[in-house]
Amino acid sequence: MAAPSGSGRQPVSSTAAAVGAKIRLRRQQRGMSAAEMARRAGLSKATLSQLEAGKGNPTIDTLDAIAVALRIPIADLLARDADTGPVYRPGTPAEPGDVARELLRRISSGNSLEIWRLRIPPETEVTGVPHATGTIEHLLIATGHVTAGPVDAPQDLGPGDMLAFAGDAPHFYRTAAEAVDITVVFASPIST
Incomplete structure (x- = not known):
């Protein structure tokens, strides 16, 4: 019998991908190797690698351990950044007497x-x-x-x-x- 398309793997969720990218970014900003990060968080390197790739489904306890290892609030790992860089809006004239x-x-x-x-x-x-x-x-x-x-x-x-x-x-x-x-x-x- 043929395996279902996708080999039974769940698609990567956008939340998991965002959290994984945030973990990797914060680890790199701290100059930490994956091995050091995994050690500090009490995780295996394979688990950390899966999480950073957005393929994991971490528990709150795992996210808490990662946040402690990175010395950041857990909310920083869950917040989605939408900053697109500097935004400039030129002023516009208003009609006299109008709100x-x-x-x-x-x-x-x-x-x-x-x-x-x-x-x-x-x-x-x-x-x-x-x-x-x-x-x-x-x-x-x-x-x-x-x-x-x-x-x-x-x-x-x-x-x-x-x-x-x-x-x-x-x-x-x-x-x-x-x-x-x-x-x-x-x-x-x-x-x-």
Whole structure:
């Protein structure tokens, strides 16, 4: 009887491949040989080789032993890096009197991180729609003055001020006599 295609092997999962690549990268960054890493983690070289190739299915205890040997948090082995290098976004003009919202960057790796530029004209109030449960909204004021934050605890902010608050509750932004330019970062947990 012929063996099933693929010789009965499971395909390499993207998670296993990502974890394996992270183990290899961190080991190399520390200048450790595979033999030294295996010894410190209490693993065989063959097991470490399989894990680094993304072909293993390590237990939490194995990942913990590797993290201890590398002197890093275990979460560093599980985090997926999505950094594509430097990102440049040129500024764009805003129409006078309009609220302008621009998504500058979105990153997903355990949390969804979005960076927006918000420009609000003078004498304007914007009601913030509550975001997903667990979202934290971070404001960094570039220019102007604004009263912003949760409806029950707003803050008066000026250039250089930063405010972080629970974005899953009602919130608002209110300008006075001048326009405001704000960088807004939304950090939301990714539900699976």
